[in-house]
Amino acid sequence: MVILRKRIHERKMVERNYEPPSHWMQWEKRVYCNYDANICAALSLLQNFLMNSRPSVAFGTMLLLFVSVPVSTTFSAFRMLDIVLWLMDATHVG
Template sequence: MKVVERNYEPPKEWLVWEKQMYAQYDEYICAILGVVQTQLMNTRPSVALGALALLTLSVPTSILLLAFHFT
């Protein structure tokens, strides 16, 4: 990943912080997912499955509520 990141030249109109963040984006995502995975591995399986089920059900429900609100 680091070799690919070094060979990429960001557009000139990007701000300095955008260029820095884009260069390390993959590293940040891997670190965040590693922390989430570690936390899930340290919890009981029923808690992890419950959180996953809650997230899975809440996203379609909120989309439906927004769709009914705007129609």
């Protein structure tokens, strides 16, 4: 499915003769043109790692990914709330 999306995107870019906007930096232009290929390569590496490892390592890796994202998001949200409360207190007192 990923490869099909990549090929459809490549065909659309060829048909439209797409060029990124001129105000973009050079690395943005390079990455945007190869975005689907980069995603496909990253997923391929992840899939190869998970398929060639023991089931417990694969499940542990997936569990680590699924748990770390909500935990880091919650931590960041509480830290932002702490900063907002500190700023409100500083403006109220000052």
